Amino acid sequence: MFKALRILVLLGILVTVAGTTLVGRWQAQSWKRPQVVTLYPISADGDAETEAYLGRLDESAFARLAPYFQDEARRYGLPLSQPVRVVLGKRVRIAPPPAPTSANPLSAIAWSLQMRWWAWRQTPASSPVPDVKLFLMYHPPDYAGALPHSIGLEKGRLGLVHLFAARGQQAQNEVVIAHEALHTFGATDKYDRSTLAPVFPDGYAAPRQEPRYPQSAAELMAGRIPVREGEARIPANLGETVVGPATAAEIGWVK
Numbered sequence: 001m002f003k004a005l006r007i008l009v010l011l012g013i014l015v016t017v018a019g020t021t022l023v024g025r026w027q028a029q030s031w032k033r034p035q036v037v038t039l040y041p042i043s044a045d046g047d048a049e050t051e052a053y054l055g056r057l058d059e060s061a062f063a064r065l066a067p068y069f070q071d072e073a074r075r076y077g078l079p080l081s082q083p084v085r086v087v088l089g090k091r092v093r094i095a096p097p098p099a100p101t102s103a104n105p106l107s108a109i110a111w112s113l114q115m116r117w118w119a120w121r122q123t124p125a126s127s128p129v130p131d132v133k134l135f136l137m138y139h140p141p142d143y144a145g146a147l148p149h150s151i152g153l154e155k156g157r158l159g160l161v162h163l164f165a166a167r168g169q170q171a172q173n174e175v176v177i178a179h180e181a182l183h184t185f186g187a188t189d190k191y192d193r194s195t196l197a198p199v200f201p202d203g204y205a206a207p208r209q210e211p212r213y214p215q216s217a218a219e220l221m222a223g224r225i226p227v228r229e230g231e232a233r234i235p236a237n238l239g240e241t242v243v244g245p246a247t248a249a250e251i252g253w254v255k
């Protein structure tokens, strides 16, 4: 009897989790109203330079994001005139759980659950209510080596985005934010994980262009502009990126 009850409770939890995930996905991809993407800055290393940068940070650092999504969505005939609204939220002082360093799928799942729990506890109140929460981890511009990998999760609709705390990096920061934001709407990466090279044809902005190289823009979810066979460069700003048809289909811009 007790065992049956326990199974019933577990089943109930499972159905609820599956249900909210499905509803979240439906809301994310129905594009009936602007989706509020709220950005929460965090000083990743606690250094003085990042602190000074974050003290001056305002919405102008993210001003090109909403118009970019507006222009890209219009190309696909989305009836909603403003698909994404970007809001700068309050700073978060408590660091998120460290992302897994191994590629083990179980540790990825465990981290995603910890991250959702952390976000639920640490997200400061803001208006309008966010649909997507992106936590922006700012590092000093002289950070040694490559920044940690940014992650955007469709489940939980949140992301952890690693950025440089420098005005000169803001245009490239917007590209990274836009990329992770589209993950939360269901877009997948379109680059090769081992070589980081854009995958042909979906990871190319103009796959039918002849000759194929150099491309003049990056597909946003591929993240790099293929300039010649085996070589690609990072776009300088959102103006050098496009949302390709495969990505547009994944996020529900084209049915």
Ligand SMILES: [Zn+2]
Pocket: 179, 180, 183, 188, 189
């Ligand atoms: Zn990605």
